[in-house]
Amino acid sequence: MKKFIDDARLIFKCCSLYYDDEMSQQDISEYLAVSRPSVSRMLKLGKEQGFVKIEVTNPYNIKFGKLERKLEKKFGLREAVVADSSPIETGVERISSNLGKETVNFLVRTLEDGDVVGVSMGMTLQNVIRATRQLEEPIRCKFVPILGGIGASRLDIHSNYIAGEFAKLFGGECVQFFSPAIFSDVNVLEGFLKEESVQSVLKLYHSVSTVIMGIGIPQRGGSTLMETGYVSGETLDKFVEEGTVGDILLQFFDQDGHLDKFTSFNRRVAGMPIEQLKKVQKRIGIAGGVHKARAVRGAIRGEFINILITDYDCAVALLEL
Numbered sequence: 001m002k003k004f005i006d007d008a009r010l011i012f013k014c015c016s017l018y019y020d021d022e023m024s025q026q027d028i029s030e031y032l033a034v035s036r037p038s039v040s041r042m043l044k045l046g047k048e049q050g051f052v053k054i055e056v057t058n059p060y061n062i063k064f065g066k067l068e069r070k071l072e073k074k075f076g077l078r079e080a081v082v083a084d085s086s087p088i089e090t091g092v093e094r095i096s097s098n099l100g101k102e103t104v105n106f107l108v109r110t111l112e113d114g115d116v117v118g119v120s121m122g123m124t125l126q127n128v129i130r131a132t133r134q135l136e137e138p139i140r141c142k143f144v145p146i147l148g149g150i151g152a153s154r155l156d157i158h159s160n161y162i163a164g165e166f167a168k169l170f171g172g173e174c175v176q177f178f179s180p181a182i183f184s185d186v187n188v189l190e191g192f193l194k195e196e197s198v199q200s201v202l203k204l205y206h207s208v209s210t211v212i213m214g215i216g217i218p219q220r221g222g223s224t225l226m227e228t229g230y231v232s233g234e235t236l237d238k239f240v241e242e243g244t245v246g247d248i249l250l251q252f253f254d255q256d257g258h259l260d261k262f263t264s265f266n267r268r269v270a271g272m273p274i275e276q277l278k279k280v281q282k283r284i285g286i287a288g289g290v291h292k293a294r295a296v297r298g299a300i301r302g303e304f305i306n307i308l309i310t311d312y313d314c315a316v317a318l319l320e321l
Contacts, residue, residue, distance in 0.1 A: 006045070014039060015046035067315050071308065074319065075297075078282070078306040081106055085288065085311040099124075099288045100131030103309050104169070107212070110282065111139045111170070116207040118146040118272060119166060120249055121159040121181070124214030124286050129165040138171025144204050146211065146277075147249055148179030148270035154228065159271075166212075177201045179270045181250055182230045186267050193270070205272050211280050213305070215287040216247040217295045225250060235265070246295025248285070248304045249277065255294060257302020278303050285309070293317035 014032065017023045018039075025043070029036045046052040064082040071080035083098040111117065119125060143166045145159035155161055160176045167174035179198065183189035192198060216225060218240050225231040225247060242261045243254040250269045252262035259266055259274065266274075277283065285305030287296050290313050297318060299305050310318070 008049075011042045011046050011049070012051055014042040015051050018043055019052060064312065067312070067319075070319055071310075071315060075300045075308075077300065077308055080307075080315075081309045082315045083288070083309070083311045085313045097127070097131060099286065099309065099311050100128045103128045103212075103284075103286055104131050106284075106307075106309060107170075107210075108135065108139065111141055111210065113140045115139075115141045115209050116204060117141050117143050117166070118205065118208040118211040118280070119143055119159060119162050120147050120211075120213040120271075121145075121149050121162055122157050122214040122216065125162045125212060126157050128212075128286065129162065129169060135170065141167075141170055141172040142204075143167045143170075143172060143174040144201065144208060145175070145177040146205065146208070146272040148177060148181040157228070175201060175204065177271075181228075181270060182265075183268045183270060189268060189270055205276060208272075208280055210282040210284065211272075211277060212284050213248055213286065215285050215292060215295050215299050215305075216250075217292060218244050218246065218252070219291070231265070239265075245298045246292075248299050248302075249274070253298050253302050253304070255298050255301070257298050257300070257304065259302070274304065282307055288314050290314060290317040293321060297321055 010032070014028060017028045017031065018025070023031070025036055025039045028039045032039070043052075047054070064084075067082045068080040071077060071082070081102050083102040085098070143163040145163045147159045149158040149160060159181075160174075160178070163174040163176070166172070177198075179192065183192070193202065218236050220233050220236060225236070230250065239252055239262060244252040244262060245255045246253060249271055251259060251266040251274060253259050254261065283305045284307045285296065285299050286309045288311035292310075292314050296305075296308065296310065296314065300308070
C-alpha cells in the first residue's frame, strides 16, 4: 500500500489547510479523503520536516517572558515572575514598587475563595500591601501570620498587621498570632506553643495552601532582623562568617539552603516550622536587587520557595551565578 502520508505535496497541503486556512482536522480529513489519524500524522511530519515553524511570542514583555522561562528551567521553579527594576532606596532595603504590583497581580490570578494564606513579616510584604489595586471582586481568603511578632519596633512590618492589610485588600479575613517572634529560651517557646489559644493558630498551618514571604539578607544596612532588634550586629557578623547568605521566616540558611549551623538561633523562632513550610503547595518568595541573588538561590536550593517574584536586576544576577 502506498504510504501517501509521506508524500511531501500532501503534507504541505495538509499543513496549509490547517494553519493558513484554519480548517479543522475533521474538515481536512473529508477534503483530502484521508482518515483523521492520517491528518494528525501529516501535521506532525510537517513540523518535523520543517514545513511548519511555530514561534511563541509574548507581545507585552518579550524580554521578561524569556527571563522567566530561563529562571524556571534553571532552578526548577514552579513559576517565576520578573518585574521591571525601579528601586526606591530606603534605610532598610531596596524596594521596587513594580515588585509589589506584580506580587498583587500574581495573587489575584492564583488565589481562590476559601484559600488559607500564610504571611510572614517585613519591609518586602509591607511594600506589597502598599501596591494596592482595585479588585474587580473580592477573593475571600483567610490570611494567617506564620510568625510571631510582638515586640517588633515597627508595627507596620508585624505579621499580624500584614495579615490584616492583606485581608482588607482582598476582602477576606485574618487571624492573629499573639506571640513574640524570637524567644530567649527554647524551653519557654515549647511550653508557649502548647497553650490552647496558640494551638488554634498552629492547627491552621496544616490548611495553608499558599505562603507569601520576603527573603532577607545578613547585612547590617539591609536586615529586617536588625531593624526590629531581633538580632544584634555582632550575631549577624558571626553568622556571616559561618556562611549565612540569607534568612526566611527569620531563620538563617547558607548558600545551599542548609540551616544546621544556625540552629541555636533558628530553633527559638515562633512560627511555622521549616519542614512544614516545605510541604505547602505554593511557596512564594519575593526579593529584588542584585544583592539578594545569593539569598534567593539559597532559598531555592533549600526548597523554601518554589515560586519566585523578583525584579530584572536580581533575575539577571541569578542566572549569572
